[in-house]
Amino acid sequence: MLFYVLTPASMGEFLRVLDFFVKLAREPRRWLHNPRMVGATLVFLLGILRQAAAQARHEMPDTIALHLDLRYREGKSEAWKLDLAYPKGRGTKPRPALVVIHGGGWIEGDKSSFTSLKYWAPGNIIDFAKLGFVAATLNYRLSREAPFPAALEDCKCAVRWLRAHAEEYHIDVNRIGAYGNSAGGHLALLLAVVDKANGLEGDGPYQDQSSMVQAVISDSGPVDLDWRKPQNGGLAKVISEFLAGPQETVAERIRKASPASYIDKTLPPLLLIYGTADTQVTVGPVDQFVSALQNAGLQDLTYIRLGLVDHCPYSLRKVESLYPIVNDFFIRTLMRH
16 A cells, blocks of 8 residues: 655645546546646656655565664663664675764754654665665763763764674674764764774773774764854754863863864775755864865765755755765775775
């Protein structure tokens, strides 16, 4: 059974076609000689078929295994859970893995954003599993439960959990990537730039495993967390809550939490996706971040800067031209070895 969901954009078309059916019932011959009404009908019916086809893509295939609410760390926090999707066929070689991190300003959000097919969004772990990845999406402690660096520590713990369970889930420990949107994009970037020497691993388990990743996509993740700057005014409240702590150490917390603090030519491949119409994460700091990385000599850096596009062009705005770009980036950097 197919369902057509009316949106504000399609409602007007629906009413016009409904009016057509009423007129058709009254004067069928007159309608048949009205090309405009015939055209409106065809457009509407094609819209139904197009949306139904799009919805049909988002189904749970028999070839994919999905596990919900796996604990990546035991303890008091309910946040320490992840969902995992992967191909049922084991294959001959271990598979690359992806960590998908939800946004929400570090104060809200849930991993189900990237597990649910009913409320599908680009970045869903089931779609990544279809490509051949072992894909995990995790919850992490939000600001009101524990401020920075708790969220980063949890993301790092989840990466270590994947490596510790590599044999069970057939994971290649040398090929793990991360994707995140908004606050999740910020955390994904930190997974690429913050190594063990920075002292932000936390007290979680699997400390013998690395928490670093080998490729990252950030969909509108903030790179400079100095909320005192005018350019960060749209996020001032949530950043200050995320970085809560003593006033005398605020500058150090900002430095540690900002991906822009970690400029190095040895960073892994990065794909940065941002919109110039974003009023939350403005592109000015991102432009500076990209320039600094280029000047440092980072070779594998892609910056997609979309004009007139708002926050999270890939996951929230669903710019369809980005879908193959995201997939190809992870396939190129993590699969083709």
